[in-house]
Amino acid sequence: MADRTIPEDFLRAVPKTDLHVHLDGSVRIPTLIDLAREYRVELPSYTEAGLRETVFKDRYRNLSEYLQGFTYTTAVMQSEAALERVAYELAVDNLEEGVRYLEVRFAPQLHMHKHLNAIMVLKAVDRGLKRARADFNGRDAVAQGKEPPFEYGIICCALRMFRAGFSEYYTLLLQAHRYSPPKEVFSMASLELARAAVIARDEHGLAVVGFDLAGEEAGYPADDHAPAFHYAHKNFLKKTVHAGEAYGPESIFQAITDLHADRIGHGSYLLEPDAISDPSIEDREQYVQQLGQYIADRRITLEVCLSSNMQTNPQLGDVSQHSFRRQRQARLSTTICTDNRTVSNTTVSKELRLAVENLGLSRGDLKSIIIYGFKRSFFPGTYQRKRAYVRQIIDYYRTVEQSFFGAASED
Numbered sequence: 568m569a570d571r572t573i574p575e576d577f578l579r580a581v582p583k584t585d586l587h588v589h590l591d592g593s594v595r596i597p598t599l600i601d602l603a604r605e606y607r608v609e610l611p612s613y614t615e616a617g618l619r620e621t622v623f624k625d626r627y628r629n630l631s632e633y634l635q636g637f638t639y640t641t642a643v644m645q646s647e648a649a650l651e652r653v654a655y656e657l658a659v660d661n662l663e664e665g666v667r668y669l670e671v672r673f674a675p676q677l678h679m680h681k682h683l684n685a686i687m688v689l690k691a692v693d694r695g696l697k698r699a700r701a702d703f704n705g706r707d708a709v710a711q712g713k714e715p716p717f718e719y720g721i722i723c724c725a726l727r728m729f730r731a732g733f734s735e736y737y738t739l740l741l742q743a744h745r746y747s748p749p750k751e752v753f754s755m756a757s758l759e760l761a762r763a764a765v766i767a768r769d770e771h772g773l774a775v776v777g778f779d780l781a782g783e784e785a786g787y788p789a790d791d792h793a794p795a796f797h798y799a800h801k802n803f804l805k806k807t808v809h810a811g812e813a814y815g816p817e818s819i820f821q822a823i824t825d826l827h828a829d830r831i832g833h834g835s836y837l838l839e840p841d842a843i844s845d846p847s848i849e850d851r852e853q854y855v856q857q858l859g860q861y862i863a864d865r866r867i868t869l870e871v872c873l874s875s876n877m878q879t880n881p882q883l884g885d886v887s888q889h890s891f892r893r894q895r896q897a898r899l900s901t902t903i904c905t906d907n908r909t910v911s912n913t914t915v916s917k918e919l920r921l922a923v924e925n926l927g928l929s930r931g932d933l934k935s936i937i938i939y940g941f942k943r944s945f946f947p948g949t950y951q952r953k954r955a956y957v958r959q960i961i962d963y964y965r966t967v968e969q970s971f972f973g974a975a976s977e978d
């Protein structure tokens with residue numbers, strides 16, 4: 568039964584995660600306007616209302632309209648100061664709604680140019696997040712152990728494809744390799760990023776915890792990026808892959824086998840036999856059953872982003888039709904994420920509210936999904952520290968439940 572009695576304050580008070588949030592999709596609109604003025608980037612409007620009307624909408628007609636906003640945000644995020652500010656503000660906004668563990672992802676190569684390399688980009692973002700963490704964890708309640716601290720990790724996104732103009736780095740790379748097939752250049756850029764990610768973690772002590780593959784799926788298969796994911800895998804970086812939007816279940820299979828994915832971004836079509844396009848799969852129903860069971864059994868977690876999926880797939884109609892319900896019935900491990908706070912005009916609390924009201928979550932279901940987010944995070948510390956942190960989160964969650972309802976829900 569859906570629990571419609573879960574108050575807004577409760578959703579904000581419980582400790583939460585966001586394991587799938589893009590830095591460049593989550594820039595505060597006033598900050599975008601500020602930075603656009605500072606760096607002389609042209610925007611279609613210089614007011615929040617104007618940008619909400621023209622760029623960052625509640626509903627989009629298609630994916631390309633959805634992606635439009637990113638061209639403006641990445642255009643202003645080309646300096647260390649801008650990257651640090653955006654990262655800091657993202658953490659602050661999350662903290663204000665009770666998010667205690669944040670895994671921020673972005674494509675460093677979208678911010679690279681002659682004067683800014685991958686390590687500088689990652690350092691700037693890490694600085695912003697670290698400053699927000701220091702502010703928050705310095706509060707008495709956290710310092711005295713009454714409340715769990717804020718922790719974060721960074722995920723580096725490789726892009727399935729890019730064109731000249733995506734960034735100065737990508738433009739120069741394509742020019743330098745003008746005689747190579749573009750897919751070889753995409754593959755090379757991914758591997759270069761995986762190497763930079765490992766150096767950032769091992770030589771600079773940054774909280775780089777994972778590697779991701781993002782960007783346009785149709786026509787750009789994941790296996791072009793297998794060398795980068797092998798490199799990440801061999802160096803103990805965790806892996807997540809945006810999969811199952813354009814290609815369906817077989818692309819999720821590819822992500823967990825060829826790319827060693829520990830989690831899947833979206834995976835909306837995982838259980839949809841009709842979404843299979845590989846002609847060699849004869850019994851489609853059986854294929855999705857077996858794949859679903861395998862993923863459930865291995866606890867490979869789906870990063871579910873309800874608003875974003877509704878916006879990029881307007882044919883879905885309303886949230887109650889989202890595949891999340893079937894995923895839960897199949898006992899898959901799921902975590903609720905925002906994808907893009909600004910582009911999707913959402914927050915973690917808003918996404919949880921959507922799930923509770925439209926997809927029949929009880930208070931106990933809600934708790935188990937939220938706690939799963941902490942358990943399946945790519946936590947940057949040791950496993951012992953992660954376990955202690957999750958334990959502290961569970962205890963604190965119970966305290967919040969007791970203060971709102973007098974009793975905690977069943978574990």
Ligand SMILES: [Zn+2]
Binds near residue numbers: 809
């Ligand atoms: Zn995403």
